[in-house]
Amino acid sequence: MSAKLVLGTEIREQILEEITKEVAEIKEKHGVVPGLVTILVGENPASISYVTLKIQTAHRVGFKEVQDSQSVDISEKDLLALIDKYNNDDSINGILVQLPLPKHINEKKVLNAIDPDKDVDGFHPVNVGRLMIGGSEVKFPPCTPAGIQELIVRSGVETKGAEVVVVGRSNIVGKPIANMMLQKGPGANSTVTIVHTGTKDMASHCKRADILIVAAGVPDLVKPEWIKPGACVIDVGVNRVGEKVSEKTGKKIAILKGDVNFDAAKEIAGYITPVPGGVGPMTITMLMKNTLKSLKYKLGII
Ligand code: GUN
DSSP, X not given: OOSEEOOHHHHHHHHHHHHHHHHHHHHHHHSOOOEEEEEEESOOHHHHHHHHHHHHHHHHTTOEXXXXXXXXXXXXXXXXXXXXXXXXXXXXXXXXXXSOOOTTSOHHHXXXXXXXXGOTTOOSHHHHHHHHHOGGGOSOOOHHHHHHHHHHHHTTOOOTTOEXXXXXXXXTTHHHHHHHHHSSSTTOOOEEEEEOTTOSOHHHHHTTOSEXXXXXXXXXXXXXXXXXXXXXXXXXOOEEEEEEEOTTTOSEEEEEEOSBOHHHHTTTOSEEOOTTTSSHHHHHHHHHHHHHHHHHHHHTOO
């Protein structure tokens, strides 16, 4: 193994400690803590486990956490009214509606109803626009791309002038991370290429990458020969390829695979994220960071 492992599990701990410390300081000085509401509609098992982890993490860093679980048949109108209630609740700084929503609810309409200044997911068009403008306009970078940038920066990888190739053009990872890496400023200032299903020769682009960010959702899409020796490889893929029995709990758990052939890639790359344990732990961490930021904006201390 030649690559240095970029561990989200470790970097998460550093960031959560920083957040916990800052929350305690704000509480002492201003008498308030960040408030986060998580709205869960229905009982999708994956959503329940994400939301449970979000609640646990929010408690750990000292936030006020409101868990609002709604029945799967809540009407769109009632869900919009609920969002409006939290938009007007002074103790709530961040509103998160867990996706996916049931088919009878228009997801776009719901996300657009969240006050952009409480949109800690960064999915509202206003926040997408702010991200595009960059610099001090950016309020809430979307959590997974923000986590990727933290992993790169905290690993000491040079981004200025780096060739960054992003595989995948989704609205929640590919497009925003590409946009973030091209902005002028620390942790970015890169030359960015996005490759996607319409790209003629994906391999030739990947081979140029000093930083290769892969968010395609296709197991083992990136072949070892596509990786430039010494490159930083960030694998966002979380593909369920089977099940196994956990040695720890004795329960059935999913076997996860990334979009990069890890075993071969780690011999070529300079830095690489494992799956699981790389990007995954960063998403909720950055949600906490955005919620804290939201309170800081409100208090005028940022
Ligand atoms: N479902 C899966 N990931 C996410 C996320 O990051 N935010 C929200 N709101 N829902 C999700």
